[in-house]
Amino acid sequence: MPVDPRERHTLACLADASGLLIAEGAARARAVRLRLTSELPAGADDSALLRARTPLALAYRDGEVDLPQAWLRAAADVLTMRDDGAGAPRDKHGRPLSTSNRLVSAGAERWPVVSLLGRALREATIAAAGPRPSYTLDPWPEGKRWAAALSHDLDVASLWPVFTGLRLAELVRKADLGRTLDVLGSAAASVFADPVRAGVDAVLDAEAAVLARSTWFIICGTPSVGTFRRGDVTYRPESTRVRDIVARLLREGHEVGLHGSFETVEDGAHFPRQRSRLEAITGTPVRGVRQHFLRRVVGETERHMGDAGFSYDSTGGFADRNGFRAGLADVAPVWDEASGRALSLEEAPFCWMDRALSKYQGIEAPDRWIDDALELAARCEAVQGLWCGIWHPNLTPALGFPDAPAEYARLVRELSSRGAWLAPLDAVVRWRVARRALRATALDGNDTPVLAAASDAPPEALAKAGATLRVLDRTGAARATVRPA
Template sequence: MIRIATPVQRLRADERFGLEVLIDLTRLLPVDDPAADVVRLELDDTPGAGEDLRAFLAGRVPVATGEGELRLPRWTLRHVTAVAGAEVEQRSPERDRFDRVPAAANPLVEARRERHPVVSQLACDLRAAALRAAGRRAVRCLPPWPDGHRWAVALTHDLDVVAGWPAFAALRVLELVGKGKLGLAARSVGAALRAVGRNPVWSGVQEVLAAEGKVPATWFVLSATPSWQTWRLGDVTYSVESREARRILDAARAADHEIGLHGSYFTMLDAGRFRAEGERLARVAGVPPRGVRQHFLRMRPGGTQHAMLAAGFEYDATYGFADRNGFRLGVADVVPAWDAAHQTAGGLDEVPLVWMDRALTKYGRVEDPEVWITDAVELAQAAQEVDGLWVGLWHPNQTAALGYPGAPQTYVRLVRLLLERRPFVATLGTAVEWRRARRAVRASRVAPDGRVELVADTPSRWLLALEDGRGRAVETRPWPVRG
């Protein structure tokens, strides 16, 4: 449990946002009761040598503990927003050749810390410090994930290829030849020739669904109109109403997977286009998409999310790096989206992308599936260490005929390795639903013996298992209602 002792009205908007994100990530139960004898958090105004962002990114945050008290430098909150709120990226004027903010503009990449969820780690440190400061006072924490799971995995797919597979196969062979991978190129040509007259895109989808078994994934589907120009740009290359696309959506829906929007190039800053593409997808999928991930991860940090929110989406899943894997927002978790231009959090959630197949093949020039798996599991381990969420992206068009011999078998192995670690596996919509509900729980009153009265603004379909500071279950109760 924790009570914020510093009046939050004294804080700037970006500091308040940083504080909310940080407290949420600690999982310490926030206490409103001013009379409760629980650990207090004081924000320290004293500037220190640690003021600079580099120290923060290196994990050097001086958390002081006293009897029943934690003291945290106030500047920490601004750095949380700079990283987890993407404030730095939103202010960056840099663009790459696809009109994206390049990875080099990310403060974690600059400090070579993008493979560490530094903000999630700081929250864990804060929870440990609260436990030390508590003494005989009761400590209550909210559980990381539902049903006793200690960490979470979300499997996602971007549906980029439906029509015209031979064109994609040819492009991929050219890419392999350009990289000097002549053996792989020859195997791909052979597989493509054997697939003529069949449908390797559909078989790829079926293989992905089989690998996942009963585990639900999230599919991001393009729903703008393909044209010569969109083909040339590598944007939309199929129609969502086509028989082939419908068959894929039906199969995913039948397996209880979620369908989200894969925003086309034109959506970038255009709420009207976002809304139109979402409605068009809803007519085929049968349900409105709750979330969106941009095709090519092409977005303007802040502006694109502003348009997504205006179009009625609940979450964005675009914050991953195009050319490397890691934690772009410094968190292995769901966090509210911060709007730097308006200095406000409007209600959209961010589910950052941690790992994707193509970051290694396309940009990293790594064609060895064993290396992909090592990379994915290493980041899953980092997420697991902070009781966090690992979000992976696997393109279902990675089949032998489309230039990826051995890839489907690699995916089977990756899913098995992840599931062995017993994560909560959920669609992104479910992960967001859980985190919104958990974020809204507070203690309205704490009795001297540590019993708590809870209130929550958001209803939930789960039970609430309160823990002590060491992750041991203390009691399970129905989800609290509004107080």
């Protein structure tokens, strides 16, 4: 059955999401084979993928699993975000409207439907293996079964009373008298304090309490009256306050990435300049990027990010609702429609943002935002996937958000107690890129897999995992390992 490049890319992502050990060379003789079929299981239809809330049942027989090509095609459309490309209707920030996304139209955006198909592939393959050896990979380091990446966009670092004023105007517009008075009280009490630094410290203290490390995206443009008015660049990254914040982040093992300002969307040549400017402050390579206001030209901005040397982007999510824009609770290479191949840039999509409910759905109670985050986290955990959320450190009482810091601390505690691997995005991406390159090239006399990097991956690929990669047998026991360099 002919498979187009988008479908081939999607198959690779599904294989990765399945967590199965893939066979290459001599090991293939005893591996379960995947067969693409034009048939659908009895009672199923083409759009079953969008209705999946648990792994779909795939047909299988001894040594063979059937994947309906209609479902592969549907997964490819979702994964490569076909609805967001050229010609998509846009909002006032130039962002593709979420309402024209097919997951949203089908009421399916709150389920990682592509990850669920990966999970289905895993279950059917293990069932089809019968007496054959059957191996899976550790989903995440340290024996963790799922991952949670806490991330922060530093949008406010100076002239904070202006932001209090903007938030007060919003609350007055919403006739929220109780919160308006709380904010006025907190702001008045902060006149001689530093609410920006207090907000950052509260976030870091909550994370330190459970030994979580997070990712911080910093804006690296030069503020002007124009950038301030547009809500774009409002601080200098070289200011003492930002330097002090970055120093604490690096000292405590957090990651610093670039928060791409509006000029990077208009001209991709600004990416390498902003990246170097940030590296001059951090003194370490900057690998990740997320766009301010999630502004980007889909298919163009990502290419510029890759050209500028970033290894991952984390802009792929909805601004006005929480959910899985690419159907994926996982890391995957960015698909480039123009060249018909995947870029070397990875996407680490976020599925939850603090203000999505407040700004766009009118829900002002932070405990409801956190409940929403935890509901999505449970769905990521169910697919052994990645939950990535955005929390703005400026959500403090003085800047207009009473109760928010305490609720953030609850989120962090809860993710930790549910057993998530709480790591910076760079570590998450490096682990998954290395794990994806692992192959069994043969089986020895005890049916133990002989491991090597995939023939199409660089030989040093496995050494970059940052932690030991383990291959598990059916009982969950480690049968083979690759140690980090």
